[in-house]
Amino acid sequence: MKFTKLCPKCNSSDIIKVPGKAGAYGSGNNIMTGWTIFSAVLVHRYVCCSCGYSEEWIDQNDLQKLKDNFS
Numbered sequence: 001m002k003f004t005k006l007c008p009k010c011n012s013s014d015i016i017k018v019p020g021k022a023g024a025y026g027s028g029n030n031i032m033t034g035w036t037i038f039s040a041v042l043v044h045r046y047v048c049c050s051c052g053y054s055e056e057w058i059d060q061n062d063l064q065k066l067k068d069n070f071s
Contacts, residue, residue, distance in 0.1 A: 001046040001055050012050035031058075033069040038056045041065055 001015050020042030021028040030040040041062040047054045048050060058066070 001048065001053075002057050007051060007053055009053040010048065010051040012048055014049040016047050016049060018045040018047060023067035031057075031066065033065055039065075 005015055006013055007015065018029070020030055022030045022040035022042065024037070026032050026037075026040070028040070029043045029045060031043060033039045033041060041058060043055050043056050043058055044065040045054050
């Protein structure tokens with residue numbers, strides 16, 4: 001959905017992006033890699049407004065941070 005702008009389940013183009021965010025105490029849509037919000041990796045959601053299907057994506061430049069912390 002991120003690239004095609006189409007839902008893979010129902011083929012709708014009514015797609016919205018819900019940006020990831022990091023808030024106090026680890027709240028928001030993110031993966032914490034340290035103790036502060038500055039270490040959070042944001043997880044963006046793409047949601048089909050026709051059927052409700054959703055996907056989560058992480059920016060390419062944050063993947064190494066996840067590998068360093070979780071592998």
